[in-house]
Amino acid sequence: MEKVLEVRNVTKYYGGGSVVAKALDGISLSVEKGEFTAVMGPSGSGKSTLLNVIATIDRVSAGEILLRGKRLTEMKEKELSVFRRDQLGFVFQEYNLLDTLTVGENIVLPLNLRRADYQESRKKLEQVSEALEVADQLDKFPGELSGGQRQRAACARAIITDPALVLADEPTGALDSRNSKKLMETFRSMNRAFGSTILMVTHDPVVGSYADRVLFLKDGKVWNELYRGDRSRQAVYREIMAVSAALGGEGAFMEGEEPLAAETAAPMPEGTSVCYGGPGMEGAPAAGEGRGLMGKDASMEGEVSKC
Amino acid sequence: MLRKLAIRNVRRQLGNYLIYFMTLALVTALLFAVNNIIYSDNLAVFVVDEEEAQMVLAMATVLISAVVAFVLSYAGSFMLRLRKQEFGMYLTLGMSRGDILKLFFLENSVICIAALGVGAAAGLFFFQGFTAVLMNLLEIEFTIAAYSPEGMLRTALLVAGVFFFASLASAFYLKRVSIYGLLHGAMKVERKVKHPYVWFVVMAVSLAMMAICGLAFFREVDAIMLEGHRMDKAMGLLLILGIFLLLFHMGLAKGLVSVLLRRPGLCSRGAGTFVLRQLSGTLSINSLMLGCLAFLLSFAVIGADTSFIAKTMLDDMLDQEAPYDILCHAEKSKNSGFLEEAEKVAGEYMEIRERLSYGIYRSGGHEFNEFTGWYQQYVEEGRGWADFQDVFMKLSDFNKIITPLGYEPVFLEGRFLIVGTALETSQLSWSDMIFEHKGKKYAFQDCRTDYPLLCYERFYVILLDEAVADMECHEEYAAYRTAGVKYDAAELWERLHGIVLRYRRDGGAYNCGFVLREYSKLEKDESAAVLVLGALFTAGVFLLLAMAILALKTLSAMGEDRRRYEILFRLGLGEEGRSRALFWQTFSFFLLPFAVPIAMGIPAAMVGQRIMELGNMEGSIDAMPVIAGSVAFVMAAVYLLYYMAAYLIAKRAVRVG
Ligand SMILES: Nc1ncnc2c1ncn2[C@@H]1O[C@H](COP(=O)(O)OP(=O)(O)OP(=O)(O)O)[C@@H](O)[C@H]1O
Ligand SMILES: [Mg+2]
Numbered sequence: 001m002e003k004v005l006e007v008r009n010v011t012k013y014y015g016g017g018s019v020v021a022k023a024l025d026g027i028s029l030s031v032e033k034g035e036f037t038a039v040m041g042p043s044g045s046g047k048s049t050l051l052n053v054i055a056t057i058d059r060v061s062a063g064e065i066l067l068r069g070k071r072l073t074e075m076k077e078k079e080l081s082v083f084r085r086d087q088l089g090f091v092f093q094e095y096n097l098l099d100t101l102t103v104g105e106n107i108v109l110p111l112n113l114r115r116a117d118y119q120e121s122r123k124k125l126e127q128v129s130e131a132l133e134v135a136d137q138l139d140k141f142p143g144e145l146s147g148g149q150r151q152r153a154a155c156a157r158a159i160i161t162d163p164a165l166v167l168a169d170e171p172t173g174a175l176d177s178r179n180s181k182k183l184m185e186t187f188r189s190m191n192r193a194f195g196s197t198i199l200m201v202t203h204d205p206v207v208g209s210y211a212d213r214v215l216f217l218k219d220g221k222v223w224n225e226l227y228r229g230d231r232s233r234q235a236v237y238r239e240i241m242a243v244s245a246a247l248g249g250e251g252a253f254m255e256g257e258e259p260l261a262a263e264t265a266a267p268m269p270e271g272t273s274v275c276y277g278g279p280g281m282e283g284a285p286a287a288g289e290g291r292g293l294m295g296k297d298a299s300m301e302g303e304v305s306k307c
Numbered sequence: 308m309l310r311k312l313a314i315r316n317v318r319r320q321l322g323n324y325l326i327y328f329m330t331l332a333l334v335t336a337l338l339f340a341v342n343n344i345i346y347s348d349n350l351a352v353f354v355v356d357e358e359e360a361q362m363v364l365a366m367a368t369v370l371i372s373a374v375v376a377f378v379l380s381y382a383g384s385f386m387l388r389l390r391k392q393e394f395g396m397y398l399t400l401g402m403s404r405g406d407i408l409k410l411f412f413l414e415n416s417v418i419c420i421a422a423l424g425v426g427a428a429a430g431l432f433f434f435q436g437f438t439a440v441l442m443n444l445l446e447i448e449f450t451i452a453a454y455s456p457e458g459m460l461r462t463a464l465l466v467a468g469v470f471f472f473a474s475l476a477s478a479f480y481l482k483r484v485s486i487y488g489l490l491h492g493a494m495k496v497e498r499k500v501k502h503p504y505v506w507f508v509v510m511a512v513s514l515a516m517m518a519i520c521g522l523a524f525f526r527e528v529d530a531i532m533l534e535g536h537r538m539d540k541a542m543g544l545l546l547i548l549g550i551f552l553l554l555f556h557m558g559l560a561k562g563l564v565s566v567l568l569r570r571p572g573l574c575s576r577g578a579g580t581f582v583l584r585q586l587s588g589t590l591s592i593n594s595l596m597l598g599c600l601a602f603l604l605s606f607a608v609i610g611a612d613t614s615f616i617a618k619t620m621l622d623d624m625l626d627q628e629a630p631y632d633i634l635c636h637a638e639k640s641k642n643s644g645f646l647e648e649a650e651k652v653a654g655e656y657m658e659i660r661e662r663l664s665y666g667i668y669r670s671g672g673h674e675f676n677e678f679t680g681w682y683q684q685y686v687e688e689g690r691g692w693a694d695f696q697d698v699f700m701k702l703s704d705f706n707k708i709i710t711p712l713g714y715e716p717v718f719l720e721g722r723f724l725i726v727g728t729a730l731e732t733s734q735l736s737w738s739d740m741i742f743e744h745k746g747k748k749y750a751f752q753d754c755r756t757d758y759p760l761l762c763y764e765r766f767y768v769i770l771l772d773e774a775v776a777d778m779e780c781h782e783e784y785a786a787y788r789t790a791g792v793k794y795d796a797a798e799l800w801e802r803l804h805g806i807v808l809r810y811r812r813d814g815g816a817y818n819c820g821f822v823l824r825e826y827s828k829l830e831k832d833e834s835a836a837v838l839v840l841g842a843l844f845t846a847g848v849f850l851l852l853a854m855a856i857l858a859l860k861t862l863s864a865m866g867e868d869r870r871r872y873e874i875l876f877r878l879g880l881g882e883e884g885r886s887r888a889l890f891w892q893t894f895s896f897f898l899l900p901f902a903v904p905i906a907m908g909i910p911a912a913m914v915g916q917r918i919m920e921l922g923n924m925e926g927s928i929d930a931m932p933v934i935a936g937s938v939a940f941v942m943a944a945v946y947l948l949y950y951m952a953a954y955l956i957a958k959r960a961v962r963v964g
Contacts (some may be wrong), residue, residue, distance in 0.1 A: 046482065055877065057876065057877055077881070077882065078881050078883075080880070081879045081880060081881035081882070081884075082877070082879065082881065083879070084878065084879030085880070086879070087881025088876050088879070090878070092877075096874070097874075098581065098584070098695065098871050098874055098875075099579065099586055099867075099871075100581075100584040100585055100587075100871065101580060101584050105571075105575075108575070109580065109581070109878060109880055110879070112575050112576055112577060112578070112579065112580060112877060113577060113875075113878060113880050115576045115577060115885070118571070118575065118576075121575075148558045179550045251585065272383065
């Protein structure tokens, strides 16, 4: 398989003088073509920083990043913007779409920035907006869309240029669980139908369970890695829960769980601490339970980290 | 605590506050200057006999102040909008509305007091320095020595009033708005312009109507100059032009961009769509404001042009009205002593180099006057022709007095020459006329209206000396050329005027008089100074306000724009591309209300040229484009500088570069 992305020994410091924060600590990883990778980890572990340096909107302090064999860390500002325009697609938690542009204009914007042919842009727009179910919304402004529709539109914009790599930082952060799942289905279908390589940061184990592979970060390093293989999503979800419990201990996913807590809310009888079964993810544990579970299992650290 | 917050906030939004502050200070300075001119003692001397003038000027300041007040309260609301979310946050954190109002007032007071101080200081400079430089450049003798307390007081009151007005509007808003409105005010849903094509048509029609009004105005200028039409029609045309100017800009703001947006194939490449969308939102919401700005700016441009054109005209008129240093005349039969006495008095003030004497003769007939038809009505009313006798001048006399002024001597071969002092003289078909005198016939040679004023008749006839010889000399004239020494023209004028009054009392009628060139010049200089200064200060205030509004409008949106430019950055639009997008976004906004007004200089210059052409001021025709060009250049330069400042602040605000 072709390696799309290679991160080698990347270190990133923030600040200067006496107050230096090490956001990334000699991290190395690689992503292959067509892979759907999720990055998880406790708050402050460097997930966003990692994504930002790959996205070239932030510079590394040491180490190098290669995309399709090209060394990003050596490029000049001007080349970098061309690189972003031509090779990358973005989906962020918010501020994704330009509020002054219509949804359609937002989606074709990357093509316009490339000065692509107008007719071809139209065709491409039709294609991706159909695939991401936003074809009816093209003439509306983002403010008139629901959060889920907005994120799907952002996805459409991210893949309209057929980028080498789609980067997403908590794309479901502002969505409820239903919409989160829908967006993840979208990611999956982008991944399958368009062959997009996706690198996604998330707090949410449910969201993470859609990926082919989950990277766990801690203190700016890859702490664990998890492959889906042929397993079901439930199995992956369970494993994510276990790893993250071991990784962060109690509260590791507190923030990420908020939407789940609010929406999934499948009422669970007192005492049923684990309830992984059931169709789909409807049986995911409510926030309180999850936390309780993690707290309990925090002692299993050594065991889990081996898997 | 409150004070700390206020100071921190001011510091954080320094760029915006700087523009707000500078606007306030500059407007204060300009108002200060205008008020000082109006209420200065020196001007009072000149204005005393025309109370109307002072009233007009006072009304002008009130008008300017009203515009200033409106605009500044608008600016104040920008400042408020800029900080809406911040205030909303304070409210959610439990600060009371009263606290926030106090905070807002505190900040605004600090700014206002500082602006008053700086403005007054700058006003001193403007007032003395700028006036001195300007008057020097224009070669006008006009100095205002003292500041007028009344002017200062008025300025302070005006600014305080404006401040109060602006704060009141903001306070009213803060009092009423909901927390949600404050917090989420920025997240409004973009609205599409309804019926952009209708606006497009409005724009096109307005443009056509502006052209038509302009042409009609040109024709009306001719009618005023040649046929003595009154000014009201021309003024009406200007008003209509102004209304269409407003409509044109509204149509442009609402229509053009939206129509372009509906043609995505045309200009969506690069960041085109983005820029258009950025513009379309601001333009359509602010279309009325932009139209008003265009109106004000046109007023500024045309006002400045007109004042300079009038200034040139006044200079030319001096040569027309007072070609000689002194020109005295007296009716021969009654008071020939006047000329000698006047000469003696004048001799005390200056060295007389040359005296040119000439006379005006009457034949006793009235053929020429009858030919004009001008007096028919009076004659029919029973006044008889005795009052409207034809007047003649000897050819030798005429040549004697025109050649020193640089005119070619005239040759007549048994013909007559009509010299008119009124333009309408040239409208008559004199060539039909044959003049018979003592058995000799004289045909028409020429009718001229371009000679200076050498005889106070509506027109006079030049004939060969021998034809005039036996006529009765009715009036005697004496034209003096003197050594160009400075003297107290006002005092001499008073003394000569005293003599005139004495003779008139004795003579019982209008039968003698004089023109003192130096004194006419003083009078004209003062008119010119008031005109030019008034127009320039008004233009300055309007220009400044327009720029301030545009800058504040642009910059107050930058908070939201920063996010948008951040997205563009992520999508891979390089620094250059973002700079370009920001440039087009801000520049188009700034240019929209300014382009047409600045172009107004062209028709203004053309009207000026036409007036000069018709008014026998050929020498000044070439000056018109220079004047209009200079005004346009200076205004554009000021505008551009201000724009550059706004652009650089905006660039920093959206973190481009
Ligand atoms: N601009 C910055 N300046 C200084 N320190 C920063 C900056 N951005 C991030 N950091 C620090 O770098 C570390 C990693 O931050 P990062 O945003 O990558 O965490 P994260 O894993 O995305 O966390 P979260 O899940 O909360 O989003 C943190 O300790 C953070 O305090
Ligand atoms: Mg993050």
